[in-house]
Amino acid sequence: MNDAPESPGPSIDAVPTRYGDTTFRSRLEADWAATLDNYDIQWQYEPETITLDSGALYIPDFWLPELGTWIEVKGPGVPRTEKAKELAQARACRCEVNCVCRWPGGEFLLIGRPSLASDRTEIGHRPRSGYANWETPFGPSTYFVKCPGCTRAQWTTLGRPWRCRTCRASLEKEQLHRPVDRFVRFINSASSVGSLFAMPDLGEPFTAAELGLDEEADDNFFHAGF
Template sequence: MTESADDGGIEAVPTEYGGTTFRSRLEADWAMTLDGARIKWQYEPEAITLPSGSVYIPDFWLPEIGVWLEVKGPNVPRIEKATELVRARTCRCELKCTCSWPGGELVIVGRQSFPSDGLEPGRRPRAGYAAWDTPAGLSAYYMTCPMCDRAQWITMRRPWRCRACRAVVEGGTVLHRSADRPLRFVEGLATGWEAPHMYALSKVEKDED
């Protein structure tokens, strides 16, 4: 949920992409980035009542990997609700994890991208690298499952499991920190450019869920 200028953040510019109007250009860019990585997403799918009684609408839900993604611009530091969501949805299993996703639901904060490395063709490359962190708890690492080929974020809680197919991936893949810059960040153009993979859920799919 993007803060307004009245909340101490930067002014958000509504941006349309893939039939969805996002509250900010940064949110739209994150949607394009998720599409490029073939990660399905839903935009502001539900209002969550937190244990404190506050109502929170996270920006993205990634239904195939059980991840909430909250997008924050460079001057929007407030993540109290995202932090509370982490504590409410994290795994509490004492022995073997029986959560719907390994380790429970994961919450990450999407930031403004790292800049391009300048090696792309053209004078003004439109893609840098995705930057993220976690509001609380274990750090999130980006990887691609060697079994189902799903790109995703996981924690280093053992055993390392794919959040999509549940396969044990420890020893079979490389986990990347945000600083490693493993994920291309896509920045849209005024011409309506779209990522090569369109993985946003349709309204019909949302209704079925």
Template structure:
């Protein structure tokens, strides 16, 4: 189904089904987030689980990053139902009375993946292929993006101490953490005209070749 909603430029975004790799996504923004995760070497599954929330509402989050314990809900500005992501975040947060014993430090993390920063629309319903990933947490502390030098995984964490890799629990106290507004994480367009953007890198690092579409996500 096609619908429109307010975009970051106060225009509209056409939410139309978009194929990326072997997966048909419900919107171009979802497909672009899949391409962005691929471009930053983050493994993902698309809509892998139907969750019944504590309120009784049924919720199907867009992405599950199974190595990191992170859910991502791709939502353009003004899209309703973000309260379900907030309820999931609250329900899955760590409630350990002492040191965290959750499978992932701090419990499961939920992010709202927004339309990219520093992007202006060039055609109706189409975004250029360059920009920076924009995210927020619907509940709890802000999320920061960084790289683990021990297991080489890119990821989001909150700044609740101790700062640990969500995959290998290596200490990350000495790593640089980026906010969305720092504009360090490349946003990648999924459509053939856009191609892959550049993965996040520190100055002086070599950038790896971009993977094939869907290489790091579902094979459907």
């Protein structure tokens, strides 16, 4: 089941884009790399060519080696995800009772889409590049979560075992986030230095008008630090 809404955002041309030491096939791929860096998630770009059971050759965009997760980046004009679905199905957990997979729940595959814009209901600052948007082409929906043990940011499902994919700490009491929750900030690779010491991209504060407040409240709202 797929929780992610369709992304009505603007078309993003597949223009080769340099970010860090890597040249990506598109700006959207580079932006996803910057977003992963922002959450300290290790990634490898196009690390291998996989021969699927159908005989087709497939090169997924990202492999997250600490999380056992693949990400295939697709712009709004690239709807076909057959190869991604086939790989996700082949690598999914098939354990009948207790999961003994290398990563709890088997390998995951996400479809990374263009970012979601603000819906003006968030508290604080509006991120300049919106929020990360993803889909699950096969199996249960995936949710973003941070491990309380190792603090590793990752994706998980509602299916057991609810365990961190790195340290296997329990995730059962942690808050899970869907794309529509607008929690995972998307990062523009052109404005990111790819450094863990970079200042966070807070964007601009919401105005009182945007949040449905009257004009008199606008000045108080601004000086309150929102």
